Amino acid sequence: MNNTKLPLLPKELISLRRLLAFSGTVYLVWWFAVEALLPDSFNPFLGRILVVAGFFVALGLSYVNQWVQNHLRFLMGVCLWILTLHYFYLFYNNHGGMDWIIGCYITVLAICFYFLSNTSLLSYTGFVIVLSTVIVFMIPSLQKSVFLPGLVTILIQANIGMRARLNLIQTRALAANMSENVRIRDEFISIASHELKTPISTLKLQTQLIERDIKKSAQPYTPEKLTQTVALLNRQVDRLFELVETMLDVSRISAGRLTLDKEVIHLPEIIQEIVTGLQMENLVTIHAPKDLTINADRIRMSQVILNLVTNAKKYGNEKPVQIKLESNKSQVILTVEDQGLGIAPEFIDRIFNRFERAISAQHISGLGLGLYISKQIIDAHNGTIKVESELGIGSRFTVILPRPH
Ligand code: ADP
Numbered sequence: 001m002n003n004t005k006l007p008l009l010p011k012e013l014i015s016l017r018r019l020l021a022f023s024g025t026v027y028l029v030w031w032f033a034v035e036a037l038l039p040d041s042f043n044p045f046l047g048r049i050l051v052v053a054g055f056f057v058a059l060g061l062s063y064v065n066q067w068v069q070n071h072l073r074f075l076m077g078v079c080l081w082i083l084t085l086h087y088f089y090l091f092y093n094n095h096g097g098m099d100w101i102i103g104c105y106i107t108v109l110a111i112c113f114y115f116l117s118n119t120s121l122l123s124y125t126g127f128v129i130v131l132s133t134v135i136v137f138m139i140p141s142l143q144k145s146v147f148l149p150g151l152v153t154i155l156i157q158a159n160i161g162m163r164a165r166l167n168l169i170q171t172r173a174l175a176a177n178m179s180e181n182v183r184i185r186d187e188f189i190s191i192a193s194h195e196l197k198t199p200i201s202t203l204k205l206q207t208q209l210i211e212r213d214i215k216k217s218a219q220p221y222t223p224e225k226l227t228q229t230v231a232l233l234n235r236q237v238d239r240l241f242e243l244v245e246t247m248l249d250v251s252r253i254s255a256g257r258l259t260l261d262k263e264v265i266h267l268p269e270i271i272q273e274i275v276t277g278l279q280m281e282n283l284v285t286i287h288a289p290k291d292l293t294i295n296a297d298r299i300r301m302s303q304v305i306l307n308l309v310t311n312a313k314k315y316g317n318e319k320p321v322q323i324k325l326e327s328n329k330s331q332v333i334l335t336v337e338d339q340g341l342g343i344a345p346e347f348i349d350r351i352f353n354r355f356e357r358a359i360s361a362q363h364i365s366g367l368g369l370g371l372y373i374s375k376q377i378i379d380a381h382n383g384t385i386k387v388e389s390e391l392g393i394g395s396r397f398t399v400i401l402p403r404p405h
Pocket of ligand 1: 351395
């Protein structure tokens with residue numbers, strides 16, 4: 001009945017489960033009450049048991065099956081359509097003379113309104129109007145009653161009320177989203193400018209020193225000194241370039257423009273290049289089968305590995321780092337393990353989010369974006385990335401990538 005395209009939020013899943021349990025139980029109680037209060041009414045056992053079973057089967061399956069969980073709104077809707085159908089069936093067989101059925105039916109409507117979307121309420125309205133029109137023709141006495149006009153009035157009111165409620169919810173969500181976006185933007189600007197300042201200040205200092213040297217002496221630079229100075233300037237420019245690239249990646253991800261250019265890549269070679277590039281040969285042990293290849297985006301995968309190894313260096317307390325690459329028929333598993341600072345349990349789940357850091361910028365600087373970008377890249381490759389860590393003991397990052405046969 002409801003929009004099934006959006007995934008369920010955990011809170012909504014809980015409320016739908018409660019609603020299923022509530023509806024099934026109310027129906028069960030109602031069934032016993034009618035049995036006792038109106039023993040001669042038409043109220044077949046099988047029909048009732050099927051409707052109650054519908055609610056509880058959907059509820060039970062939502063605990064064991066992900067598909068059911070994802071489509072619980074839809075299944076709840078199906079249960080309510082069946083329940084409505086059942087009411088009309090009872091109404092017809094009790095010759096339209098049972099007020100208790102109408103009373104209970106109003107309860108069903110109330111439950112429906114709790115979670116219906118606009119479209120589903122409209123289709124439900126159509127469904128009920130068709131059923132009631134048919135029943136009015138089948139039970140002539142109803143033509144002289146307010147049954148159909150009364151029902152149509154309730155449904156029109158419900159539709160108008162629902163539209164107003166949805167508009168309100170949308171306006172609120174929009175406002176909340178906008179202020180959240182402003183907060184994220186401000187945070188980003190403040191972190192980014194802080195991070196950019198360091199290499200820019202160093203560059204500025206270097207150029208001032210060069211300027212001073214030039215002014216001071218006629219021949220200030222030997223080739224060795226020049227090479228040294230240029231290397232220093234280059235390092236700062238590289239750092240700036242890296243920071244700007246990271247920011248661009250974040251905006252690419254937000255705009256859904258992270259594209260992959262897949263090819264067969266040789267992972268052990270890439271790992272070796274990165275370790276050499278970071279001058280970490282003395283610290284790192286690599287265990288990798290020589291010929292391991294995978295179909296992935298070379299630049300993006302290198303970015304992930306570079307981020308994990310850089311972090312192992314940055315947060316690794318200069319202690320040994322182990323990089324392991326394993327594979328089986330369906331997966332390639334990469335682990336990067338250090339014996340450094342470790343991560344406190346309260347941060348473990350958050351460090352893959354944007355700007356989340358488990359350490360203050362005063363201690364070790366960073367944008368808090370590397371793992372976020374890495375996770376997006378791994379997700380785009382249909383893989384997973386996770387971390388196990390203990391504060392003061394070390395961290396192990398594991399990347400699992402699927403390997404198509
Ligand atoms: P950055 O390093 O720029 O802060 P990341 O997204 O790469 O951003 O990492 C997020 C946070 O996760 C880091 O700030 C750090 O607190 C924590 N972290 C990442 N890797 C490690 C590691 N190997 N050991 C301990 N903490 C880590």
